[in-house]
Structures are given as structure tokens and as C-alpha cells.
Amino acid sequence: MFRFELKAEDGKARRGRLTTPHGTVETPVFMPVGTQGTVKAMTPGLLEEIGVEMILGNTYHMYLRPGVEVIKGAGGLHKFISWKRPILTDSGGYQVFSLKHGRFGNRKAKVKVTEEGVEFRDHLAGDLHLFTPEMVIGVQEAFGSDIIMPLDECVEYPVDRSYAREAMERTLRWLDRSIKAKRREDQVLFGIVQGAFYEDLRRESALRTVERDLFGYAIGGLSVGEPREVMLEITALVCELLPEDRPRYLMGVGKPEDILEAVALGVDMFDCVVPTRNARTGTLYTSQGVVNIRQEKFKRDFSPLDPECDCYTCRNFTRAYLRHLFVSEEITAYVLNTIHNLRFYMKLMEEVRRSIEKGRFQELRRELTSKLTSRL
Amino acid sequence: MFRFELKAEDGKARRGRLTTPHGTVETPVFMPVGTQGTVKAMTPGLLEEIGVEMILGNTYHMYLRPGVEVIKGAGGLHKFISWKRPILTDSGGYQVFSLKHGRFGNRKAKVKVTEEGVEFRDHLAGDLHLFTPEMVIGVQEAFGSDIIMPLDECVEYPVDRSYAREAMERTLRWLDRSIKAKRREDQVLFGIVQGAFYEDLRRESALRTVERDLFGYAIGGLSVGEPREVMLEITALVCELLPEDRPRYLMGVGKPEDILEAVALGVDMFDCVVPTRNARTGTLYTSQGVVNIRQEKFKRDFSPLDPECDCYTCRNFTRAYLRHLFVSEEITAYVLNTIHNLRFYMKLMEEVRRSIEKGRFQELRRELTSKLTSRL
Numbered sequence: 001m002f003r004f005e006l007k008a009e010d011g012k013a014r015r016g017r018l019t020t021p022h023g024t025v026e027t028p029v030f031m032p033v034g035t036q037g038t039v040k041a042m043t044p045g046l047l048e049e050i051g052v053e054m055i056l057g058n059t060y061h062m063y064l065r066p067g068v069e070v071i072k073g074a075g076g077l078h079k080f081i082s083w084k085r086p087i088l089t090d091s092g093g094y095q096v097f098s099l100k101h102g103r104f105g106n107r108k109a110k111v112k113v114t115e116e117g118v119e120f121r122d123h124l125a126g127d128l129h130l131f132t133p134e135m136v137i138g139v140q141e142a143f144g145s146d147i148i149m150p151l152d153e154c155v156e157y158p159v160d161r162s163y164a165r166e167a168m169e170r171t172l173r174w175l176d177r178s179i180k181a182k183r184r185e186d187q188v189l190f191g192i193v194q195g196a197f198y199e200d201l202r203r204e205s206a207l208r209t210v211e212r213d214l215f216g217y218a219i220g221g222l223s224v225g226e227p228r229e230v231m232l233e234i235t236a237l238v239c240e241l242l243p244e245d246r247p248r249y250l251m252g253v254g255k256p257e258d259i260l261e262a263v264a265l266g267v268d269m270f271d272c273v274v275p276t277r278n279a280r281t282g283t284l285y286t287s288q289g290v291v292n293i294r295q296e297k298f299k300r301d302f303s304p305l306d307p308e309c310d311c312y313t314c315r316n317f318t319r320a321y322l323r324h325l326f327v328s329e330e331i332t333a334y335v336l337n338t339i340h341n342l343r344f345y346m347k348l349m350e351e352v353r354r355s356i357e358k359g360r361f362q363e364l365r366r367e368l369t370s371k372l373t374s375r376l
Numbered sequence: 377m378f379r380f381e382l383k384a385e386d387g388k389a390r391r392g393r394l395t396t397p398h399g400t401v402e403t404p405v406f407m408p409v410g411t412q413g414t415v416k417a418m419t420p421g422l423l424e425e426i427g428v429e430m431i432l433g434n435t436y437h438m439y440l441r442p443g444v445e446v447i448k449g450a451g452g453l454h455k456f457i458s459w460k461r462p463i464l465t466d467s468g469g470y471q472v473f474s475l476k477h478g479r480f481g482n483r484k485a486k487v488k489v490t491e492e493g494v495e496f497r498d499h500l501a502g503d504l505h506l507f508t509p510e511m512v513i514g515v516q517e518a519f520g521s522d523i524i525m526p527l528d529e530c531v532e533y534p535v536d537r538s539y540a541r542e543a544m545e546r547t548l549r550w551l552d553r554s555i556k557a558k559r560r561e562d563q564v565l566f567g568i569v570q571g572a573f574y575e576d577l578r579r580e581s582a583l584r585t586v587e588r589d590l591f592g593y594a595i596g597g598l599s600v601g602e603p604r605e606v607m608l609e610i611t612a613l614v615c616e617l618l619p620e621d622r623p624r625y626l627m628g629v630g631k632p633e634d635i636l637e638a639v640a641l642g643v644d645m646f647d648c649v650v651p652t653r654n655a656r657t658g659t660l661y662t663s664q665g666v667v668n669i670r671q672e673k674f675k676r677d678f679s680p681l682d683p684e685c686d687c688y689t690c691r692n693f694t695r696a697y698l699r700h701l702f703v704s705e706e707i708t709a710y711v712l713n714t715i716h717n718l719r720f721y722m723k724l725m726e727e728v729r730r731s732i733e734k735g736r737f738q739e740l741r742r743e744l745t746s747k748l749t750s751r752l
Binding site: 036037038039040041042043044045065066069070073074075080081082299300302312316317318320321323324325327328330331332334335336 | 412413414415416417418419420421441442445446449450451456457458675676678688692693694696697699700701703704706707708710711712
């Protein structure tokens with residue numbers, strides 16, 4: 001039911017195909033994030049039109065609301081949200097560890113890690129919960145997502161070496177419990193490499209995770225506030241240690257320019273809230289650079305947002321209209337902006353894949369990087 | 377370029393066809409409201425899919441933002457908002473008179489009527505504006521909407537007879553100035569019947585408005601807080617005095633059950649924010665009655681919102697999912713709910729039109745009225 005084939009390589013960049021029970025996915029792939037059972041402001045129909053092949057669902061959010069029993073009752077996550085293509089769900093670990101910085105009314109946030117798992121109060125009702133590796137696998141089995149992730153411990157940036165080692169070791173022990181707990185045959189489990197920002201810990205984590213012989217491997221614990229170069233160095237180091245024939249997933253990355261760099265290092269899969277969140281704040285990607293559509297200078301700009309874009313938004317509306325909807329705080333603004341940003345990402349990934357096939361990825365990367373980081 | 381043909385009648389109910397430069401509209405028709413250049417949470421593509429034939433645009437809002445010059449620069453309202461089908465714009469009068477009840481920071485709202493026009497502070501920046509009949513026609517000529525409305529004076533409910541007469545007389549004088557100001561040949565102007573809640577004033581307003589020989593006639597000043605029976609009595613009285621061969625438009629109405637009653641009295645055109653606004657508060661229309669999707673009882677209800685509905689929402693999602701999106705405050709909830717409520721209205725109007733053709737409108741009206749007002 002599951003297969004990962006490499007079809008072409010260009011330097012370290014890889015062009016592959018991932019087969020799942022819900023269809024195939026061309027890699028490198030970008031997965032839009034559907035936190036609460038929908039990619040924000042989108043419908044499944046719009047996502048298909050945009051060319052989205054796979055989405056990410058957040059286990060933490062769906063576990064809290066609507067809850068496992070509702071999704072189970074619906075016949076799984078695919079049926080509940082009416083998305084027929086592949087879904088990857090995360091373990092919820094990242095969200096739980098992010099709660100450290102939150103508060104619930106007068107109560108301070110509580111996130112307590114033990115060998116058993118991680119205890120926390122949720123961000124909605126402030127109720128106490130315990131996530132264990134076994135329970136997180138069980139939740140994702142109830143969801144029926146195609147790719148599931150094991151509970152891991154995410155540490156902050158910076159973190160001291162001794163705690164980073166402890167968290168890395170615990171993540172490996174949790175991985176073994178996850179492997180043991182997993183029952184369904186129509187899902188695959190990835191391993192997550194941790195080790196914070198210490199090269200030796202990352203190396204050790206990578207090698208010991210690979211020993212578990214999993215379908216694919218994720219690089220976790222990045223994009224948590226570290227400098228971009230650190231993120232890329234760790235990614236490079238880990239990619240070197242991962243087996244050629246397994247998909248590699250860089251969690252939570254990223255901006256288009258970061259994706260290009262990570263593809264160059266050999267990453268196959270990405271997810272990030274950037275295109276959808278930026279859409280809702282008016283930050284839009286174009287072939288000429290990044291635009292904030294709120295700007296006064298677009299008031300009478302009757303050209304399309306991006307003349308090179310084939311999305312519904314660019315085919316039908318002007319910058320002046322998009323600006324008007326955005327400053328008027330119309331829901332339609334969020335819909336049209338999200339369509340565009342997601343289509344931009346999908347087209348970027350299409351170009352990346354095509355360029356790897358043709359052995360011209362380095363060229364594309366150089367060409368795009370300067371455009372992507374300029375502001376219109 | 378413009379034509380209104382009556383195709384069938386059933387009692388006083390009329391089945392017609394309105395021809396405009398942007399296409400034909402089957403009547404009785406319901407026009408969704410696109411206040412700020414979009415029907416809230418919709419795109420033109422979705423509206424077409426739903427079967428919307430004509431929309432209403434609010435002159436007051438579009439005049440303020442993005443402003444006449446921007447819409448003119450875009451080549452008119454159709455091009456600016458990318459809507460190819462007919463548009464009716466109101467005069468802004470209703471919005472301006474509604475401002476009476478507003479405040480701007482510490483300033484009390486100011487709405488001052490003179491023979492010249494109506495002076496007011498807008499709800500956005502609190503700037504002073506003067507709407508005159510000539511200026512309001514000019515704005516709508518710049519917009520290029522198919523059907524335009526003259527500035528009229530809307531009074532509140534209740535209002536004393538002497539002021540009601542004064543406002544009615546002024547509305548007629550303003551209508552004459554509007555007729556004189558109108559220049560474009562590819563737009564038609566409706567007259568608006570006023571006269572508040574006094575039968576003799578309404579009768580006089582209707583007769584004197586009809587003397588102006590306009591393409592169509594609107595019934596204004598209703599749905600301002602009066603009892604439903606009063607609204608229907610005035611509608612009945614005015615319809616009796618309007619010429620058979622001109623379209624009749626009941627402004628700002630209404631709920632499905634009100635539309636059925638007004639069709640029975642001979643009204644051809646409707647607009648109202650009810651389907652779109654209710655969608656955003658979770659109040660959804662179904663063939664079995666009105667539903668508030670927020671309710672706990674829908675948590676595990678895996679049936680479609682309305683099994684008899686053919687909309688995208690009902691074809692793809694369950695009540696449990698719609699409830700989940702709504703309580704999670706997802707933008708997608710507003711999109712899916714709006715698709716459904718608008719499709720419900722469009723289907724209602726399709727059924728109304730078909731039943732008039734078949735001489736079975738009274739039957740349909742009786743059958744639907746009890747369903748429409750029950751709550752699920």
C-alpha cells in the first residue's frame with residue numbers, strides 16, 4: 001500500500017513519488033496545514049483545484065475538538081473533513097510543548113514531562129491531559145491518517161546540552177513504545193530526529209532513529225527560533241545520515257526560500273502555516289517578490305496580483321480589488337489570498353520537481369531565491 | 377437592452393423575465409447583498425455555482441470605500457468585483473438614515489435632511505458628506521450597475537403623519553431630480569414608493585411615482601421594525617397600484633416565509649442580508665426547518681445538513697463537521713454555511729417560479745410556510 005520511489009536526483013535534491021492508500025504524492029511536496037480539520041479559509045474543493053496533494057492535520061487540536069470519538073464516529077479523519085487525498089498527522093508533541101508559554105486565566109501553563117509522557121493543560125478549557133506515546137498512536141489510528149508521527153520531546157532554542165541529550169534519549173524510548181503500540185497496517189510511522197542544536201546529539205539521534213527501520217524520517221525540533229543558518233546546518237547534517245530510499249520530512253518549514261535550501265540538502269516533504277497565515281495578514285507571494293496587499297500604492301493598481309500566476313484570484317481580480325477586500329476585512333479577502341498563496345507554493349513545488357528532473361535545480365534555486373526575498 | 381416580460385401568473389403571483397445588458401434574470405428573483413464589493417464569504421465563482429443571477433451592491437459603502445474614482449478606474453463595478461451578471465445598486469439612502477442611531481467616538485451621529493439632500497458623517501472616518509439625488513445618480517452611473525435607485529428618504533417606525541407626508545413629498549421631488557440627472561442609456565432607474573405606515577400616503581406615493589413612468593418600482597421604507605402584518609398590508613396595497621407590466625421590488629425583504637407572502641401579493645424582486653448574515657451566526661435553512669448548527673445535539677450527527685439540498689456543503693459534509701468548524705470559529709464555516717443558505721434561497725426561488733408556471737403556487741406556499749418556520 002505504501003511505497004517511496006526516487007525518480008531523479010540533481011545534486012542532493014531528490015525527485016520522488018510517495019504512494020499511500022489515498023493516492024500518490026509527487027515529492028518534494030509541500031503540505032498545507034489543516035489545524036482544526038480544515039485548511040483555514042479553504043474547502044477541499046478549492047484545495048484540489050489548487051493542486052494540493054496532501055495535507056497535514058494537527059492531532060493536538062483534533063483530539064481536543066471535536067475529539068477522537070467524533071472523528072471515529074465519522075469513519076475517520078478523511079471522511080470527517082471530506083478530504084480524499086493523503087493526510088499526515090503530527091503527534092501533538094510540538095503543540096503541547098508550545099503551551100509552556102501560555103496561560104489559562106490566572107493559572108500558569110503546565111507542561112510536565114515524565115518518562116510516561118507529557119502532562120499539560122489544554123488551551124481551550126484548561127483541562128488536564130496526559131499524552132503518552134501509546135495514546136498518541138491510538139488517536140492517530142482512530143483518525144486513520146496515512147502517515148502518523150510518534151510523540152517526541154521538542155526542546156527550545158537555546159537549550160543546555162544535558163537537557164538536550166535527555167530529551168533526545170527519551171524521544172528514542174518513546175519511539176520504541178510507539179512502534180510497539182502501532183497496530184494498523186494501512187498507516188506508516190515516521191521516526192523523528194531530535195538532538196536540539198548539538199551536532200553530535202543530532203548525529204546520534206539520526207543514526208539510532210534510522211536503526212528502527214521506519215518508512216520515513218522527520219527532522220524535528222527546528223524552526224523554533226534558531227538562526228536560519230543553524231536550521232540549515234542541522235538539516236544538512238541529518239540528511240547525510242538518513243537512508244537514500246526513505247522519504248525525509250522537515251517539520252514546520254517553511255518560507256519558499258527555506259524550502260529551496262532544504263530541497264538542495266535532500267529534503268522531500270514540508271509543512272508550514274506560512275502561506276495560509278500570511279494570506280490572512282495580507283502578505284502575498286508573487287513571482288516578483290513579496291507583497292503586502294494592504295499598501296496604499298495598490299489602491300488604483302488594476303493589474304493582477306501576479307501576472308505569472310494561474311490561480312483563480314490572479315485570473316479574476318486586480319490588486320486594487322484585493323486591497324479593497326483586505327482593508328474592508330472581508331472574509332472573501334482571506335479566501336482569495338489563501339487560494340493565491342497556496343497556489344504559489346504548489347507552483348513553486350511543481351517547478352522544483354520539474355527542475356530536478358531536468359538537472360536544472362541549482363539554476364532554478366539561484367534564480368528564485370533573489371526574487372523570493374525581494375519586497376514589491 | 378432592457379425588457380421585462382411576464383410569462384405566467386398564478387393568483388397575484390407573477391413569473392417573469394428581466395433582460396439587462398449583463399444577461400437575463402428569472403423572476404421572482406432573490407438578490408444576495410454584496411455590501412462592500414463582495415457577497416460576504418463568497419467569490420463570484422461560488423455565486424455562479426449556487427445559481428445566483430443578480431446581486432445587490434450598496435452605493436453608500438462602495439462610495440466610501442474604495443471610492444468612486446477607484447471603481448471608475450477599474451472600468452465599473454462589474455469589472456472591479458469580477459461579476460459578469462446583472463447588478464442592482466441602492467441609493468445609499470437607507471444606510472445614511474440608519475446612521476442616526478450610530479456614534480463616532482464622542483461625536484453623536486449627524487444625519488441632516490434638507491431639500492438639497494442629506495448630510496451625514498460616515499461610519500468609517502466620521503467625515504462629513506452630502507448625498508444629493510444628482511450625486512447619487514452620478515455615483516451609480518460611474519459604477520455602471522444595471523438597475524439604479526434614486527435617493528429617497530426613509531423614515532422610522534413609528535413616525536408621525538406630518539413628517540411621513542413631508543418625507544414622501546421630498547422623495548417625489550428627489551425622484552424628479554434623479555430622472556433629470558440620469559444620463560446613461562445602459563442603466564434603468566426604478567422609482568421608490570414611500571409613505572411610511574399610512575395607507576393614504578402609500579396610495580398617493582404609489583400613484584404619483586407611477587406617473588413618472590419608470591422601468592420598475594420599488595417598495596421602500598419597510599422592514600424597519602414594523603410588525604410583519606403591517607409590512608404585508610402595505611406591500612399588498614402598493615402592489616395593487618403598480619402597473620402590471622413593470623417589475624416590483626420589495627427592498628430589504630426578507631426571510632423565506634416573507635418572500636413567499638410577498639410573491640403571493642405580486643412582488644418580483646427581493647434582497648436581504650438574512651441568508652448571508654444568518655450563515656455567519658450559524659443559523660441555517662433546511663427543507664425541514666431552521667437549524668442552529670452550534671447546538672450540542674449535532675456533535676455526532678453524521679447526516680448532511682439538509683438531505684434534500686444539492687449544494688456543495690450538503691453534498692460533502694455532515695452536521696457534525698459543520699458544527700465543529702463553527703464552534704472552532706473557522707473561516708471555512710462561514711464559507712460553507714453561506715454556500716448552503718444562498719443555495720437554499722436560490723432553490724426556494726426556483727421552486728416558486730416553477731410552481732407559478734404550473735399554477736400551483738398557493739399549494740407550495742402553504743406547504744413550505746409551516747416547514748420554514750419550524751426549528752429543528
